[in-house]
Amino acid sequence: xxxxxxxxxxxxxxxxxxxxxxxxxxxxxxxxxxxxxxxxxxxxxxxxxxxxxxxxxxxxxxxxxxxxxxxxxxxxxxxxxxxxxxxxxxxxxxxxxxxxxxxxxxxxxxxxxxxxxxxxxxxxxxxxxxxxxxxxxxxxxxxxxxxxxxxxxxxxxxxxxxxxxxxxxxxxxxxxxxxxxxxxxxxxxxxxxxxxxxxxxxxxxxxxxxxxxxxxxxxxxxxxxxxxxxxxxxxxxxxxxxxxxxxxxxxxxxxxxxxxxxxxxxxxxxxxxxxxxxxxxxxxxxxxxxxx
Amino acid sequence: xxxxxxxxxxxxxxxxxxxxxxxxxxxxxxxxxxxxxxxxxxxxxxxxxxxxxxxxxxxxxxxxxxxxxxxxxxxxxxxxxxxxxxxxxxxxxxxxxxxxxxxxxxxxxxxxxxxxxxxxxxxxxxxxxxxxxxxxxxxxxxxxxxxxxxxxxxxxxxxxxxxxxxxxxxxxxxxxxxxxxxxxxxxxxxxxxxxxxxxxxxxxxxxxxxxxxxxxxxxxxxxxxxxxxxxxxxxxxxxxxxxxxxxxxxxxxxxxxxxxxxxxxxxxxxxxxxxx
Amino acid sequence: xxxxxxxxxxxxxxxxxxxxxxxxxxxxxxxxxxxxxxxxxxxxxxxxxxxxxxxxxxxxxxxxxxxxxxxxxxxxxxxxxxxxxxxxxxxxxxxxxxxxxxxxxxxxxxxxxxxxxxxxxxxxxxxxxxxxxxxxxxxxxxxxxxxxxxxxxxxxxxxxxxxxxxxxxxxxxxxxxxxxxxxxxxxxxxxxxxxxxxxxxxxxxxxxxxxxxxxxxxxxxxxxxxxxxxxxxxxxxxxxxxxxxxxxxxxxxxxxxxxxxxxxxxxxxxxxxxxxxxxxxxxxxxxxxxxxxxxxxxxxxxxxxxxx
Numbered sequence: 001x002x003x004x005x006x007x008x009x010x011x012x013x014x015x016x017x018x019x020x021x022x023x024x025x026x027x028x029x030x031x032x033x034x035x036x037x038x039x040x041x042x043x044x045x046x047x048x049x050x051x052x053x054x055x056x057x058x059x060x061x062x063x064x065x066x067x068x069x070x071x072x073x074x075x076x077x078x079x080x081x082x083x084x085x086x087x088x089x090x091x092x093x094x095x096x097x098x099x100x101x102x103x104x105x106x107x108x109x110x111x112x113x114x115x116x117x118x119x120x121x122x123x124x125x126x127x128x129x130x131x132x133x134x135x136x137x138x139x140x141x142x143x144x145x146x147x148x149x150x151x152x153x154x155x156x157x158x159x160x161x162x163x164x165x166x167x168x169x170x171x172x173x174x175x176x177x178x179x180x181x182x183x184x185x186x187x188x189x190x191x192x193x194x195x196x197x198x199x200x201x202x203x204x205x206x207x208x209x210x211x212x213x214x215x216x217x218x219x220x221x222x223x224x225x226x227x228x229x230x231x232x233x234x235x236x237x238x239x240x241x242x243x244x245x246x247x248x249x250x251x252x253x254x255x256x257x258x259x260x261x262x263x264x265x266x267x268x269x270x271x272x273x274x275x276x277x278x279x280x281x282x283x284x285x286x287x288x289x290x291x292x
Numbered sequence: 293x294x295x296x297x298x299x300x301x302x303x304x305x306x307x308x309x310x311x312x313x314x315x316x317x318x319x320x321x322x323x324x325x326x327x328x329x330x331x332x333x334x335x336x337x338x339x340x341x342x343x344x345x346x347x348x349x350x351x352x353x354x355x356x357x358x359x360x361x362x363x364x365x366x367x368x369x370x371x372x373x374x375x376x377x378x379x380x381x382x383x384x385x386x387x388x389x390x391x392x393x394x395x396x397x398x399x400x401x402x403x404x405x406x407x408x409x410x411x412x413x414x415x416x417x418x419x420x421x422x423x424x425x426x427x428x429x430x431x432x433x434x435x436x437x438x439x440x441x442x443x444x445x446x447x448x449x450x451x452x453x454x455x456x457x458x459x460x461x462x463x464x465x466x467x468x469x470x471x472x473x474x475x476x477x478x479x480x481x482x483x484x485x486x487x488x489x490x491x492x493x494x495x496x497x498x499x500x501x502x503x504x505x506x507x508x509x510x511x512x513x514x515x516x517x518x519x520x521x522x523x524x525x526x527x528x529x530x531x532x533x534x535x536x537x538x539x540x541x542x543x544x545x546x547x548x549x550x551x552x553x554x555x556x557x558x559x560x561x562x563x564x565x566x567x568x
Numbered sequence: 569x570x571x572x573x574x575x576x577x578x579x580x581x582x583x584x585x586x587x588x589x590x591x592x593x594x595x596x597x598x599x600x601x602x603x604x605x606x607x608x609x610x611x612x613x614x615x616x617x618x619x620x621x622x623x624x625x626x627x628x629x630x631x632x633x634x635x636x637x638x639x640x641x642x643x644x645x646x647x648x649x650x651x652x653x654x655x656x657x658x659x660x661x662x663x664x665x666x667x668x669x670x671x672x673x674x675x676x677x678x679x680x681x682x683x684x685x686x687x688x689x690x691x692x693x694x695x696x697x698x699x700x701x702x703x704x705x706x707x708x709x710x711x712x713x714x715x716x717x718x719x720x721x722x723x724x725x726x727x728x729x730x731x732x733x734x735x736x737x738x739x740x741x742x743x744x745x746x747x748x749x750x751x752x753x754x755x756x757x758x759x760x761x762x763x764x765x766x767x768x769x770x771x772x773x774x775x776x777x778x779x780x781x782x783x784x785x786x787x788x789x790x791x792x793x794x795x796x797x798x799x800x801x802x803x804x805x806x807x808x809x810x811x812x813x814x815x816x817x818x819x820x821x822x823x824x825x826x827x828x829x830x831x832x833x834x835x836x837x838x839x840x841x842x843x844x845x846x847x848x849x850x851x852x853x854x855x856x857x858x859x860x861x862x863x864x865x866x867x868x869x870x871x872x873x874x875x876x
Contacts, residue, residue, distance in 0.1 A: 124799025216701025
């Protein structure tokens, strides 16, 4: 006795193939709609901001008058901020990653640290702002300085750098390690001379991507009290400053239509900085890819 | 030298006689004519001609990379899942060219079941694994599904081992049992042909023996084409054997003939273990 | 060079500094690794201490169950957080309605249908989408999506829940798509082949095999995306307004927990005022929400992980 009538199966096959094609189109359309959103977003920003973009825009300070408003203080401020965030977060992140990958035993403390890192990555950035406000701005009395904001941002991107560095270190082949130990090298020598050089492309790529997140973050800066109207450039890490996303936020929230264009021009500058950083990351990734 | 040649010649004629006498008694399921296949620039199958008979076990042997798996996967067009595959020639399945535009792969694959190298049950219960095929082909009646599941599991000689744990995940049983679940899964859609791609290569000897016995049992109702690495296995279970080398069919004959009196020197070298 | 290499090695082995370094380095690195733990402790302590101070001035019951959030009133300040939670949930709801279908569809397309070449184009674009700063999305919501919606539905106000909700949705699409795709791609190819060899269409493979097998990863991606939407700050600060409301209206101005924190931080709420402490109480609530979501995502992906 047969249960499956092949004639019926063949008859149904057409319908099933139509359903398959239909859903393939739906899935493709959904995917394309996400890409379309990106295209519209970029087009909107360029079309609104291009007219305001000029050398003056880069060299002027902020102003009450849209036509004169420039981004100099914010651009320089963001660079200062990165000068604090980059070394702080990379030293802490890579150090943690080396500890977790090379030294930590498989015990409860390690599991706890690891779990803590993944949870920390999910804490909203505005909450990091509250931490920075309480600890760095008030308790350590750093005020709304570059240092206070920089430390806050460093902690914010720390989990990202740790995870990326751990992956980079983990992908160094075990044979390299063994070869180094086999010659009588100590653990630290092996780490410094063999593992880190091999892992550095991955670490750098991950770090640059993390820093590009930090340069676009706004909420923590607002909460730690970074001001907007700044008519001077900072001269040290204890000075007040403003940053690109702060400036863009301020311009965006002004009612005058002209300031929308200034904001769009500011976004173009910010996105250009991000593009530059990402290009460097992609360059490093491609240049050092698949060496073993 | 001259004696070997003489034996070869004798066996060749004997083989031909036997084959022609069988051709009248059984009809063919797959008739491959001048099949060529390329992976990109790599010419993987060259001018294959094979006539595969109904209710027989046909073994395909040959060293790694000889194209035996590729040929098997061409029979149900699974090979097309690899990017940049090109084919030419014909494979007639029951008189219809499987490469015809209006022959849908899904339709072909409901007639031709497949068992893979490594057991690959779905991450579902044993019951749902077996019922998967009938369900996608439109059978929803619970009672009929129950019957199909039991019949298929019995057919794959595993009913007694799993009848009390049908709702357990198929990954909770041993590898050998998983492979028989996969055979039962193929049986559930009542195929005409079953393709087996080194079905025992990942299994222990006892499980292998069970599968081999099962194959003998199944050939009463199905035509079976099995790719195997293991020449003893081919000798034990198959009626016909095709020897592949570098994408070509070197020799195709009754299994007894291939293993006792191969007509080609390369076949002889391979079965006597001189290479591969 | 009167010495052999082995002799030179033997001499340097004896140096005390080398042994000291080998002993101190793990300690130093351990201290660095504790910074992430200290950060978590710092966040919890900060939020708890300041929130406790807040509750010496405002009753806990009023905060949790109160339906009016009126912090800036001089005469009758009220601190019922429900309106802020409702505002946050409105944004999250719209974001999920936008992002879940699109994100999961994209994941299915990428893992089941797309050729390698198509995947090589689409995945980097999704990465770009994921890397755009939220302030840019906020600007996009305010200057493009809101006017667009207003031209279709005139009843929608300048500040509303729909526009930022949609844009938060766009922001979390890459997260759902890439995490779900990871989960689906980890279903072994051999299992897909098994289903295809029985005459399944790709759609049937996706719906009956891949998606059910990857369901824990897909759910985890959605939960993480919800957590991200709850914590999103700049899009809502720019485009959702600053009117805490306890109702079901999506077309007018609302306020989320995050937007309230920004609003207070921008102004000059003096240190020590009730308003100052209120941002910690709101931040604490926000933290609890996202923490629960993150733990849930972790639990789902660990507990229901398929073994193949």
